[in-house]
Amino acid sequence: MMPGRHTEAAFESAIEEYLVSSGGYARGDRDAFDPERCIDAGTFLAFVRETQPKEWEYLKNLQKEKAEAVLLDDLCRALNSEHEGCLSVLRHGFKCFGKLFQAAYFAPASGMNPETQRLYAANRLTITRQLRYSNRHGNTLDVTLGLNGILVATAELKNPMTGQTWRDAVRQYKHDRDPADLIFQFRKRALVHFAVDPDEVYMTTRLAGRNTHFLPFNKGCAGGAGNPENPDGWKTAYLWEEVLERHSFLDILARFVHLQIDEKRLGGRKVQRETMIFPRYHQLDCVRKLVADASANGVGTNYLVQHSAGSGKSNSIAWVAHRLASLYDAKDEKVFDSIIIVTDRVVLDQQLQNTVYQFEHKQGVVQKVDVDSAQLAEALGAGVPIVITTLQKFPFVTEKIGDLPKRRYAVIIDEAHSSQGGETATELKGVLGGAAIKEEARRKAEEEGLPDYEEEVLRTMVRRGRQPNISFFAFTATPKYKTLEVFGRPGVDGKPQPFHLYSMRQAIEEGFILDVLQNYTTYKTYYRLIKSIEDDPQVDKRKAAHALARFMSLHPHNIAQKTEVMVEHFRLFTMHKIGGKAKAMVVTSSRLHAVRYKQSFDRYIAEKGYRGIKTLVAFSGTVIDPDAPGVEYTEVGMNQGIREKELPERFAGEEYQVLLVAEKYQTGFDQPLLHTMYVDKRLAGIQAVQTLSRLNRTHPGKEDTFVLDFVNEPEEILAAFQPYYERTLIGERAEARQLYELQAKLGARQVYHAAEVEEFCRVFYKPTRNQTPADHARMNACIDPAVTRYNQLDDEDRETFRKDLVAYRNLYAFMSQVIPFQDSDLEKLYSYIRFLLTKLPRGDQGPAYRFDDEVALKYYRVQKISEGSIHLEAGKGGEVAGPTAVGTGIARGEQIELSKLIDILNERFGTDFKPGDQLFLDSIREDAVADAGIRQAAMANTMENFGYVFLKALEGLFIDRMEQNEDITARFINDKDFQDVVGKHLLRTVYEQIRSEKPGAEPFRRVTPREEDKYRTCVPLLTLKAAAGAFGDVQAVEPDGWVEPNTKRRLRPGMFVAQVVGRSMEPRIPDGGWCLFQSPVEGSRRGRVVLVEHRDIDDPETGGSYTVKRYESDKESDGAGSWRHTEIRLLPENLDFAPIILRDIRDDKFHVIAEVVEVLTRS
Secondary structure: OOOOOOOHHHHHHHHHHHHHHOOOOEEOOHHHOEOOOOEOHHHHHHHHHHHOHHHHHHHHHHHHHHHHHHHHHHHHHHHHOOOOOHHHHHHHOEEEOOEEEOOOOOOOOOOOOHHHHHHHHOOOEEEEEEEEOOOOOOOEEEEEEEEOOEEEEEEEEOOHHHOOOHHHHHHHHHHHOOOOOHHHOOOOOOOEEEEEOOOOEEEEOOOEOEOOOOEEOOOOEOOEOOOOOOOOOOOOHHHHHHHOOHHHHHHHHHHOOEEEEEEEEEOOEEEEEEEEEOOOHHHHHHHHHHHHHHHHHOOOOEEEEEEOOOOOHHHHHHHHHHHHHOOEOOOOOEOOOEEEEEOOOHHHHHHHHHHHHHHHOOOOOEEEOOOOHHHHHHHHHHOOOEEEEOHHHHHHHHHHHOOOOOOOEEEEEEOHHHOOOHHHHHHHHHHHOHHHHHHHHHHHHHHHOOOHHHHHHHHHHHHHOOOOOEEEEEEEOOOOHHHHHHHOEEOOOOOEEOOEEEOHHHHHHOOOEOOOOOOEEEHHHHHHHHHHHHHOOOEOOOOOOHHHHHOOOOOOOOHHHHHHHHHHHHHHHHOOHHHHOOEEEEEEOOHHHHHHHHHHHHHHHHHHOOOOOOEEEEOOOEEEOOOOOOOEEEHHHHOOOOOHHHHHHHHHOOOOOEEEEOOOOOOOOOOOOEEEEEEEOOOOHHHHHHHHHHHOEOOOOOOOOEEEEOOOOHHHHHHHHOOOOOOOOOOOOOOHHHHHHHHHHHHHOOOOOHHHHHHHHHHHOOOHHHOOOOHHHHHHHHHHHHHHHHHOOOHHHHHHHHHHHHHHHHHHHHHOOOOOEOOHHHHHHHHHHHHHHHHOOOOOOOOOOOOOOHHHHHHHHHHHHHHOOOOOOOOOOOOOOOOOOOOOOOOOOOOOOOOHHHHHHHHHHOOOOOHHHHHHHHHHHHHHHHOHHHHHHHHHOOHHHHHHHHHHHHHHHHHHOHHHOHHHHHHHHHOHHHHHHHHHHHHHHHHHHHHHHOOOOOOEEEEOOOHHHEOOOEEEEOOHHHHHHOOOOHHHOOOOOEEEEOOOOOOOOOEEEEEEOOOOOOOOOOOOEEEEEEOOOOOOOOOOEEEEEOOOOOEOOOOEOEEEEEEEEEEEEOOOOOEEEEEEEEEOOOOOOOOEEEEOOOHHHOEEEEEEEEEOOOO
């Protein structure tokens, strides 16, 4: 019976049907899948026999009936290797007994000869539905995609008609899919995972449990997020009809997916982080369209790519450069001889070299010009395929090398708004087009009979225009008029427009950057809102800061008054944001203003005795103040010796919070902790966009931004942003009474009840020390009745109510940064509404903030508590005291008590850690408690033994979250005493939390079985020593009892449970971990974790001649058809331990007793 058209099964069937009938796929056989190796062995072997008959014949003659197993074992060894992995194996093959076997054949850049065509066509793409991918459990995946038997992609499908969306698929990947399963292990099998419904697609390349991060893979709709209507079917049909289509998907695997390695130095340690990059949709679309157009139209065409900040321009440029370097036209002729990337970004160079090397496995394809013009001249003369340089080096190239030979160039300009203008760009054209320009000028001069000097004039004129041997590919987020004129393409109205667009609005709605205009306000508005305190009975006038009270009668005409406004606003509303790490920038109108502001800020802060606010100033050259003749000011001098190049790094640390700038750091400066900007300078056009956009970078815990503008009008700023940004400012007439009107309007709907809001907040704002695991359920219980009532409204009322909720949330978020409200009901309702919105059924345009899982809710919750915005006191019946300023950290009554750990650290090390730092340590603790290996070790060990496993894993947990708090991470990694204190505290809290959650430390139940139950529902419990002494006949050993293991495997004779002691197999097997073994070991032992016994083994962990290790070996033939081992290597997983090497082994003295088939856990 066919599934109903509205079900997920029907959605699944439709995708499968399309890919099989039109997409170049075959149906995969889920019954033929090998869950232990996690490959479709039959498909892979068939591919090898067809495409590599000579290599297969060689291996078959060598290995006889073992050939298949040997080849599959070596394939899995390469796939599972830290140095190779799935992507490397697909692109470059793997070695087996001296021969290179290819796992796939990709299309070359130039035309294919018949043999290449045959090999490319032999690739076997399969789609398998409902695949059971592991023997550890019965979980299945909706869709898996395989290339020649190797799984490369997975997808979970949802259908809103059955009440589920892509968000449920994301939740499924995060909570119901174990990253330890081989199919999900990073780099080893599937390279990308899709969460799909008929309207939207999201993807990730790495499963990390609840910390998994999914990115949108949508086309964009009308300049924003989402997908456009599809008159022929589902909005997301492009995924299987376009992206996953055979040729497209093979191209993505061959020339897009790559491993990005980011290095950071934390103190004295260098830390690497690996990310598998899969292109977002707009990147894929842009690169392919650029390449197709360049191939069709050849050299001499210009392209403008308008991609917002947050679009991933670095990767897009890398992909374009690599493809253009090997681009051929329809006649199979190369389009470009060299690719030149013009950029000022150092990071692009190394990233590009690493990326191209993964595609090509060749050095010398990319050369960075970072010395002088002579180096550039040499690179251009040698015809290096990809050259990275700055524009300023071109004017001097001709002096070094003369005219270059006639070649065709693709010039990629990074941040084109600042690069393409003026004489320097003309010089670039003159250098690259020299020979052609000279020929054209000579021809014209001869035609018109002009003298030599006129020919030189003609050459100058010619090189200003388009050059027939140069194509420009200009990337920018904010094109100027001239940029559009030079690089744009005529639209239907004849005006130039970008070749490809990824708008600021889409980047904001997709969560890649923040909306800097959301909380933009002029001083006039700010002043009016503050003045409203006088007549507003809901505002606590007594607790309003003295500086704010003075604003009622003062308009800040001078620097001193503006300084007071900014410092007090920063103290009250900004410095406690982002977990206490928020920073501000002051944009001044001149270098002299910057000098005077620096003096004024430092003087005011000192007079007030404020701690935790220090300033830096940035300006060029030397400034002389006419009011202080004879005194010269420099940036380095005013910053107490901090050099210009050091300033960004010093500002990023904890010592400095405010940066005052004059014509510096207003473009290209990325500091994610920048939250607030004070503008005292006339801004217009692109300068306004670039300056305010310094705030838009995202950071964990950064929920919003704030701009206080002393000079400009909202209409001017809106006009500046409009070409790049499609959202409107908050209205000028925003007033506190509007909040109360919205509050009353929402309450009248009776969708939520006051008691529900009160109870929610009672739990939500409970101090950290009193929180319990049941809190999340209680908060949901307060929200769910409102969701039910909301669903009972008619469509129009639902939409109106949702809009009012969003309006209240946005208005309160804005105004609470200006007015210190006392009415705690406003704050309570704000917190309740934020999470109510996440649970309401979503229309096409979901809310801007998405707290769609428990982790995000907890993060926000702990931050609000630690900021001190609301404090619950005992005996008050749950009443929440009114905040002096929402989220400002001004405490009422007793301060929120920090955890014992923060107190210890501050006292012991003289640090000044804040509540935001406690949040970070709480996150580390939660990660540890959620980690399956750590949980298992805690349940199986004493605290002392557990410490060996935990302290080893703790550094990895810190590194995984180091972006949230680099200071604590660096201190932890580099300071042994600090590491010891933190480690011991977290060791105890994590151990106690895990052990207190559920009784019973062992992952099995001891039983007294009937004879017929043995090896059906239970297996014997043995010691490793007893099992090793049995020399393979484990069933003859007297057990320590019988147990029912916590496993979904089918039990059978030869299985037993034993405890593995020691750290050499961490993290696969924690110290004291209980394992399910199978004896005897069938088939090849290579790569398996086994229990072995030999007299030459002296394992200090077991104290005997037996050990549990991963097995590898070398063999040689005796010439008579038999084989003997020349070397056996018993390898630990933990690299702190040495392997055990055995040579010249007699097989009758070496015993492989059993194989570890599963590490048992309680959950």
